[in-house]
Amino acid sequence: MTDSAYAWFEREQRERGIDIAQVKASLNALKIETPSWGYADQGTRFQTFKKAGAARTVTEKLEDAAMVHRLTGACPNVAIHIPWDHTDDYGKLAADARSLGIGIGAVNPNLFQEDAYMLGSVTHHDPAVRRRAVEHLLECVDIARATGSDALSLWFADGTNYPGQADFRQRKGWMEESLRELYAGLDPHMRMLIEYKFFEPAFYHTDLADWGMAYNTALKLGPQAEVLVDTGHHPQGTNIEHIVAYLLDEGRLGGFHFNARKYADDDLIVGSANPYELFLIFSQIALAERDRAHPAVKRTAERIAYMIDQSHNIEAKVPAMIRSVMNVQTQYAKALLINWDALAEAQRAGDVLEAEAAVREAFEQNVTPLLQAVREEAGLPADPMQAYKASGYGARIVSARSPKAVTH
Amino acid sequence: MTDSAYAWFEREQRERGIDIAQVKASLNALKIETPSWGYADQGTRFQTFKKAGAARTVTEKLEDAAMVHRLTGACPNVAIHIPWDHTDDYGKLAADARSLGIGIGAVNPNLFQEDAYMLGSVTHHDPAVRRRAVEHLLECVDIARATGSDALSLWFADGTNYPGQADFRQRKGWMEESLRELYAGLDPHMRMLIEYKFFEPAFYHTDLADWGMAYNTALKLGPQAEVLVDTGHHPQGTNIEHIVAYLLDEGRLGGFHFNARKYADDDLIVGSANPYELFLIFSQIALAERDRAHPAVKRTAERIAYMIDQSHNIEAKVPAMIRSVMNVQTQYAKALLINWDALAEAQRAGDVLEAEAAVREAFEQNVTPLLQAVREEAGLPADPMQAYKASGYGARIVSARSPKAVTH
Amino acid sequence: MTDSAYAWFEREQRERGIDIAQVKASLNALKIETPSWGYADQGTRFQTFKKAGAARTVTEKLEDAAMVHRLTGACPNVAIHIPWDHTDDYGKLAADARSLGIGIGAVNPNLFQEDAYMLGSVTHHDPAVRRRAVEHLLECVDIARATGSDALSLWFADGTNYPGQADFRQRKGWMEESLRELYAGLDPHMRMLIEYKFFEPAFYHTDLADWGMAYNTALKLGPQAEVLVDTGHHPQGTNIEHIVAYLLDEGRLGGFHFNARKYADDDLIVGSANPYELFLIFSQIALAERDRAHPAVKRTAERIAYMIDQSHNIEAKVPAMIRSVMNVQTQYAKALLINWDALAEAQRAGDVLEAEAAVREAFEQNVTPLLQAVREEAGLPADPMQAYKASGYGARIVSARSPKAVTH
């Protein structure tokens, strides 16, 4: 069935004026980093339910990440979180990953789980705490170096809960000072991805509350500093694809943390709450990727670091990750089916309905046959989820990773 | 200074047409339940910071609650959470409380921390889980009976994270069925306070998502079922005081969980984020308390159960509770300073500016001298926070409750 | 191409276990009322741009509505707004509509454009204004009778801008009193659809602010009173499909005002901002339509009044309406492609990922071939939008309806 379905799909897209070879090339180029912590138990403030088979050690996390890559072919790197993935020999960690067919992606420092950081890390009023935070950041540069990673992914839980609790501008100064020191410690090929967040765990103000603050910080630091967009870190109603286009235009879009949300930073499976939003984000990226008139924009789009960052509270972790990867591929594939010439023509004519239709029509395509074809051509399972179910991996990790055997 | 300040305040309010004796009587009648869990460590999903002196046992929680009551005179009851406050002898628990000068308030069942409840409790698709949940609810009725409590405070974490995960109407049926059984188990003097919540920990739908669902459930159950309003459980922009007035009018406003929020269910100190909102809520209550034309409304207002439900992530717990109580008193006091005749007159005249001024003017009064006078007349410290600092209690519990000695 | 596309589509759906004949029957049964005011100029508070060809008279509105029905076969009725569509002979209006092949749908009273209603209509503090408002409502019952309409669609702009401006409970009483009088005036076959709105044009409180208030009012009035859900009238993040399911379960979902929004009540083309949300709403309806276990729910679902209510500020009106109808058909068609047995099976198993997939998979189908087939089988244009473009209608109304000839 798949063959004829794909044949029909391809014919229809040709009639729509789509260059399928180019679409396939773009899909093959899409790589998505999975997070080591996404394979371990996570929860809400109310409860972390223990999931059978959840990874308990960094080794198990690497195994799961490798399994996801084996099935999807799209996830060659795994992001690590320090100290959650602390090890005495990071060279060995990288070698272990390589032996599993994957590599180490972005290094994520953790500055929110020690008591010292209760009132802030790089923005803490106590210089000793700021010092400790900066040292940890610099340690993460060393880890990146040791593991062959070229990116530091920086999320700060820093913020306050009450008016008056701290001085906004003082903390802004400390943030900038700390990051300048970190920036100076980067190797030339490394990049520093600065994440922002509207709120949580701070509930009055977050020191880097929106893209503007992250962007302005990056501007001050230099070209190796870029903005990281977490799709769940915005106020309700925010037009994220507009921010994406804006950052692309300024050459400062460094990467994404993908997840879905309906309310706050819900951290659900990307593409599950509002798939059209994810499609519209990718439509801005797809447009930038083909923008030969603006080579800097094109270059920025082509080197975006795509990362998943979710909290699988109630669903099995490995298949949740596979689903996430498939959802991202689905929406990117749909974005690639926009007929850009027809769209530009309608825009030039000021034809609102026609322009909207050019975008929505691409979204309404069923790209399942396309993605199956792309996967099969690459020697991958046509349906990674079915392949996972057939693999017996899920049952194996449930029995192998008995809760008794937990070692932190 | 206080004396003259109060004398001046009283003269000014008399000139504004306020019956100060009545105001004082109302303030003296205001009782606010504090939650046992508010004295123990709580946190966000990112971290629960260990606070020196946090209560570790139910006994310590009672001691802290008693201290807050001693200083404020306004908190004669402490709400308990089962199984967090589980004990083998609830009669003894009540006696212990009494010996400390307080009583047991609302009993709060917990249906969200066992693995069985991951996909729901009273709405779970498995009848065995629903059975277990109902048994726990009925157990809490027994505990209420044993402790002399007359209220069950019901919050359900039940909900789903993804479209399709469950059938809304099926779960609605199970919720109603479960609560009918619980309702049948209540003693005639008990009331059942049904809380609703917009989202969290479920991120697609919450089974009791808004006041309308809680109210409709209460309607179906009977007169002992009422709605509990948690001030942090609404969508952004919601006019909570309107909901309060609506429920008062229908005779179904059972109680409050007080806390403050700027973003989601932030659970900060009540009155700290938007004090005017708290004032406007109390202005509806104060109006209903004097509504002799609608005795049922008046009666409903007079028996509202006021409860604090907060999460003190970064602040010392006992003083945070004292501050919360003082903030509630402050806004209620301001609401009592509205000149209702002048307000009604402006409303009758359709004078928008004058009517708005009648309300805002009351809010702009400084009620510190009034509250100090009321407290002193009742033989309480004029400033409970200063009294707490002077008491040495904080230092005592820090040294007495060494983290080593933790027993769950 | 369409034929083979449809053949392929049908085969694939059969393999998915879908009963295509049933799907087609449901699609054929879907009727959507268009609003007379949607064919005339509308705008924002900043500007109403004059659109060439916009309908200027009720006759022109009927012509446009008839054109939309001719092309889609799905819009046999047009809603009217009084006094915008005032005429001295409503029998003649209905006859005119019939001669164009359509009928008169819901009658919409207007209680927000006279100076008398500045501070309220049925909730105004002045009994004379309330009287006037009720008389207008009763006049609309007469108009419904005269035009053969069986529905009154009630939206009240009533609300306040400032705390204190009016007494919530007093206005609630007046609202109920006014509606009781209206309800008593209904013919037995008529229904009264009560709309709610979160905010605008009132910015402090709206007298019927949410589904709970509309529902409670309907409960008090009687079985002919039902709730009308306008998709743009909710707080951000609201799970509308949950409300829809809830009202279906209670037998009180009367109808919809369809439109799309990203921010507030944006009134854009339905399905253009978040198509998945519209699909999820229809998935609740489709489920209820087949719920033989609950005949009252099934009956409620089958008689829902679907209405479009949008504000086409910048787009051509007739094609915008055609697009709206097509978007509704698209999402309903997708909802009909859910394999309900597979979904229920996954739900029973507590398999979150599988259940979510069962819903999302239906959404990802491309239903264009299906809708084209359904239309062609009914003797309608396969693509109503193309047919409209080919018809020359747009050019004709532009030249016929010169702005000079405007008559209000």
Add this chain to the structure above:
Amino acid sequence: MTDSAYAWFEREQRERGIDIAQVKASLNALKIETPSWGYADQGTRFQTFKKAGAARTVTEKLEDAAMVHRLTGACPNVAIHIPWDHTDDYGKLAADARSLGIGIGAVNPNLFQEDAYMLGSVTHHDPAVRRRAVEHLLECVDIARATGSDALSLWFADGTNYPGQADFRQRKGWMEESLRELYAGLDPHMRMLIEYKFFEPAFYHTDLADWGMAYNTALKLGPQAEVLVDTGHHPQGTNIEHIVAYLLDEGRLGGFHFNARKYADDDLIVGSANPYELFLIFSQIALAERDRAHPAVKRTAERIAYMIDQSHNIEAKVPAMIRSVMNVQTQYAKALLINWDALAEAQRAGDVLEAEAAVREAFEQNVTPLLQAVREEAGLPADPMQAYKASGYGARIVSARSPKAVTH
């Protein structure tokens, strides 16, 4: 009474450690621009109610603005809107204003009411429309020159309603190009205030959607370009005082459009919806004004352009403006009562509760006696609202400005 009230107030503040002379000096220095359009009829998209006495001509607007200044002493300038306030002789307009005791404040271009601008102004895809928009902007520079104004206040309604309608980055380029030409046309002493808005009248994207976009544009243009914060132009939950502090720190906070909102851009009387928010905004400004360690920040704070921009839909316009000015004064006065040394001390100690109290305590002061004293010392009415009522001005304009005599 006032005297003793003030004496008591002053004594109490001295005890709190406040330098009352400095507070009074700051209050005297606060000047707030009122908008000419705030004296004329305004409305919602549903209706513009005709208010008796509303200004119909630019002359009447100047008269009303002058009356507000006479009573408050705080509103020496009136902002104008072109072409609403178009006149053939702007020199004469300025002279007329001067003869009434006021001056011309910011010049506001209007690029949203001509049909040509339906799809954009400076971002329109048609170069001729962009040209026209830029010419209008340059005309406004001429008007500023002719009237002695030193500020252009730029709000663009530019945006789109649908995905695909236009190309974000293309429009961004056109916006920057247009503003560069405008910037080049400024006189050296003029400043250009760039306003941003989350949404409305565009409902998919706004070209300058947030402070980050406005700030980045200002950065690119040069030092005469600054950001204008309209308090109603943010997503729900936004911490506006944080943005204010951030822009102060970067030296780019140019001014404010004050108004209040609970939901969207409700444009109600400033300080009426959430007075604490306005207080917290002013607390950041007050802190910056005394920040001798950062002279650039201090300078930026001292030259902020405070402007009111509201839509008085249901209230009498002149008293609504007086109330607005008084509300601004009230919250600024409260901010000046923060004991900054105590606050800084608590922050240094990491004492969250104490720091929060230092801020809230200032808010809880009743500043009525202070403001009355400041006004009387300046030879102004102690209560401008009472003075307005006593003046008979309201009745005079109602009879003088009969609706019949309207001239647009």
